[in-house]
Each structure stands twice: as C-alpha cells, then as structure tokens.
Amino acid sequence: MTGKLHPISIRSVLVLMVFTLIPFVFIAEYVDYFTEAKWVFLYGATGVLLIVTSLTKKEFIIPRLQTWQIAVVLALVVIFLQNTTRFGWLFQGRVVLDRILFCIWAWIFFLKIRETPKFLMYLSYSLLVSAVLVTTIGLLQCSGVVFSFLPSGYSGNSASFGHVNYTAEYLAYAIVFFLVFHKDETRFYRRLLFEISTAAAVAYVIHLNCRAVFLGLIASLVYLVIFARVLPKLAFVRVCTLSFLLYAAPTLLQSFRQQIQTVPVVHNPVTSVLAKGTATIHERFFIWQDLLATTLANPAGIGPGNFAFGHLLASGKTPHSEIREFFFWHHPHNEFLRFLVEDGWLFTGLLSILYCSLIWTSWRKYRATQQGSTEYESLTKKWKLLVSLGLILLTSGGFSFPLYLPFSFLVAALLTALLFTLQKERLVIKPKFYSKMLLTLVLCIAFLNLAGRVDLAEYVAKNRLNSEADTDLACRMLPHHWPVCLAAAQANIDHNHFDAAKAKLDRILQMFPFHYPALRTQAFLAAQQGNGFDECMSLWAYDAILRNPSSMTERKNAVCSHEFLQEITRSSLSNNFGTLARLRR
DSSP: OOSSOOOOOHHHHHHHHHHHHHHHHHSSTTSOTTOHHHHHHHHHHHHHHHHHHHHHOSSEEEEOOOHHHHHHHHHHHHHHHHHHHHTSOSSOSHHHHHHHHHHHHHHHHHHHHHHOTTHHHHHHHHHHHHHHHHHHHHHHHHTTOOOTTSOOOSTTOSSOSSOHHHHHHHHHHHHHHHHHHSTTOOSHHHHHHHHHHHHHHHHHHHHHTOHHHHHHHHHHHHIIIIISOOSOHHHHHHHHHHHHHHHHHHHHHHHHHHHHOOSOOOOOOOOOGGGTTGGGHHHHHHHHHHHHHHHHHOTTOSOTTOHHHHGGGGGGGSTTOOOOTTOOOSSOSOHHHHHHHHHHHHHHHHHHHHHHHHHHHHHHHHHHSOTTSHHHHHHHHHHHHHHHHHHHHHHHHHHSOGGGSHHHHHHHHHHHHHHHHTSSOEEEEOOOHHHHHHHHHHHHHHHHHHHHHHHHHHHHHHHOTTOHHHHHHHHHHOTTOHHHHHHHHHHHHHTTOHHHHHHHHHHHHHHOTTOHHHHHHHHHHHHHHTOHHHHHHHHHHHHHHHTSOOTTHHHHHHHSOHHHHHHHHHSGGGGOGGGHHHHHO
C-alpha cells in the first residue's frame, strides 16, 4: 500500500482505536494504578486483537534470528519460568501477564508494520487527534476552566487532566510522532497546525512537571532537531517560543480572571520542573542503595514482581535507609535496577545482549541501504522513531517506572517490533487452518483464564476488601496477590477463622519474609489466639525491620519479657535480618 492514504484493515483500525482511546481511559484520575478498569480494557483489547489477527492470517511472518540469538531467547524463557516457580506460584498474576502481553503486542505491531507500510503514519494521525484533545483540556484546566465531568488533578498536581505520569508519557511520545512523520508537510495551514500542536503539547508536559519524562523529551528533541534534522531552525525557534508562551499563559490568565471575577479558580503556580518532588530524591537514592545491596546478595534475583518487600532482604546493609511504617514503595523508580534485582544478573545480561545485537544489525541494515531509494526513506523514518522514542523510554526508565504505565508499555512493544522489522531476513510460515485454530484457541483460553484471575483480584482489592467471601475467592484465584490475601486474612481473623488466616499469612511471609504489614496482622492473630510467644516474635520482627520505634513498640514491650528483649538486643540477631524468618517460625 503506497502513495496516498488508503483505507486500512479492521485489525489496524482496532490497534489505532486502542492507541487513541488509551489517554482517555488510562490517564483519568479515577482510573489509578490498582483499579481493575484499565487492565480489563487492555487485556480485553489485546485478546480481541490476538483472536482476530490469528484467525484472519494465512501466514505467520517471524523475524529470522541467528542461532545464538535463538539460544539466548530460549535461555531467557527458561530463567523466567524457573524464577516464577522458585518464588511462588507459576503464574504470579500481573507480572507474568504483562510479559505475555508485551510479546503479543510486539508480534501484532510487527505484523502491522510489515503488512501496512503506512501503518506508522496512520498511528501518528491517531496520536495527533487524541493528544490535541488531551492538551486542550489540560491547558484549559490549568487556566482555571473547570469541567465537572472530568478529573482536575492527581496527587497534588496543579490542575492537570488526569494522572501526571500517564499524561506526560503519552504526550512526549506523541510529540516524537509529530516531528518524525509531519516534518515534510508543505501546506501552510497544516504546517501551522502541526507547530501549534507540538508547542502546546510541550507546554503541557512542562506544566505536568514530570521530571523523568521531561528530561527524556529534551534528549529526544535534541536528537531530532540537531542530528536527525526534522525541523528547520526557524520552525524550531517558533515552536520553542510558542511553547514558552503557552506555558506562562495559564498563570497570566488566572491572574486576569482573579482581577475581574470573584469565582474560585484552580491554583497553579509556575514552578520549575526540577523543583517538584525534591523531597523524594534522597529516598529514591537510598532505595537504589538497597537495591544494589540486594542484587549483590542475590545475584540470581528475588523473583519477578517481588520488589515491594523483597528488597528489604538486604536493606540492613545500607544504614541510611529509611522505611516508613505506613508507606512502602511499589516501584523502585528505576526499571533497570528492578530487572536486575527481580530477575538477576544472568537474565538482565542476556536480555541486554539480545537487544544490543538487534540494534546493531538494524543499524547495519540502515547504513547499507542505498540513499534516495524508497526503502531508504522508510528505514530513515523507522530509525529516527526508534532512537527518539528509545531515548525517552531509557531516560524515563532511569528515574521512573515506564513499563508499568500503559502507553509506555505499548511503546516498548512497538520499539521491539520496529527492531525486528529492521532485521535483514524474515521467516514465513504457512500453518494448516485447523492447527492454527487449535493453537489460537488454546492460547486464548489460557490467556483469558489468567487475565480473569488478575482482573478479579484487582476488582476485589479496589471494591470488596471488607467481604470475607470475596477476598477468600480472589486469594484462591491469585495466591500471589498479597493485598487481597492480606485483606482476606484480616477478614478471617474478624470472623474467628484463625486457621484460614494463618495459612494465608504463612504463604505471604514465605514469598516475602519481611512483609511487615503481614507480620503486624500475624501479631493480631496470635493475640486473638492467646499465643504470647508468637505475638512477641511477630512484634519484635516488625519493629526490627522498621529499625525505628513503630506504632507497635509499646505493645511489643508490654508483651515481650524484659529479659527476652535484653538478651536479643545484646546478641547480633537484632542486626541480622537473615535470621528473622527462622526466628518467626
């Protein structure tokens, strides 16, 4: 399909619809990290795409890898399965499901890019429409225009539309698509619309004050403007000037509105991008220290999805670490360290080698293509897109958690598909219809079964935590989902089902030996059963992990004998967290 834009297939339309609808479904405040709605949508859309793509394809196009690369891929699969079985249930829920989804999306994008040369152009138009709407709503809210049917901020952010990280990530990637695919526009009104859209999106990203995304966007823009030359110098100056004016406009408009009206407006002081969140910088630094200590102590990894409490295994080796009692980090704000800690050095190293080899062969193919040819022009746009999107993803990965965000997750899959399309060879397989139907059916049933378990646990964790029956069911369906299992244990205690509660707490503490919320609940269970020794040991372990007087310190001192506390304080055990699990048992 070449020349002017033509209608594309239903499968491509489905993909574009997902990309267009994502900002409105996922960046809204009422769809937060742990809400079930976004996962139902993402999993459902992916399942539909998988079924439709598989049933309507006459042949499968697979990138041809070298023998050693195939060996690396097989080793990665073996290590991942070994880690998931070594650290709990084989299907741990969202972590495993995310990785399956990543492979499916990468394959779908690979097919779309191969089949439809104009697919990326259609994708850029889709992003342009939705990004303009998101930017318009956000800048109007920053100016004090309130929409009753839309959220008006998240986590203290100043009057932005939806979740800060979601919105900033989405717009940053959209800006890159604008620059790569619309730089050659010759019509004046379209070029003007393109520059205004780009400037407005940049201004809104600054307003959102998301440091990691902003730094990645700067790196990407520097590459696109200086090295890739996607914007003339004069156009770049116009975009920068307009971005600054749009960034300052909401504050000026608010001041004007306050002078002529008495209606309340949303407060939005102009602040530095790097000034926001400085209070968390030292905490992240200490968390990274903990992670380095943990990965040195556990080079094979602590298991996929086990970061939340697994990194406490070695936290005693970093004396400056601070663990807050009623707050814990769900993400380390560094994707590379997360992979290193959860999956180990071997898995992370092999994955890095595989991607580096794909990038190297892609670069060699691009450089070997004859300049001026149609293929060269197509490869140039793909390479620019690959590098510019990769810069945002890599920069954000060093300071944030992009692979947990829906759109960054899809962008990572798209980049993987781009790498495979830039390889030298491909393999075409034409399976028989019935074998293809059977394989598709089996994969979809297994996938939807796992997705249903995750969605059930997410729904219960958000809406039904006070129901013993619901939390019990969700915990049985997804035993690795500790929030719902911990709530189920507490509900069991409230209804005097002590044996069931103990079984759930033991399973949580087996997966996360230093899960201090579970230790707190275990202390309550021991108190209900009148078991003073177990209560004392749980309270002591809880206080020892936190390393500071906690809300349970007074109760510990009342339950545990003075002689016991003196003896354990004099010994080296109180500083050796490796003995806590054994002492608890």
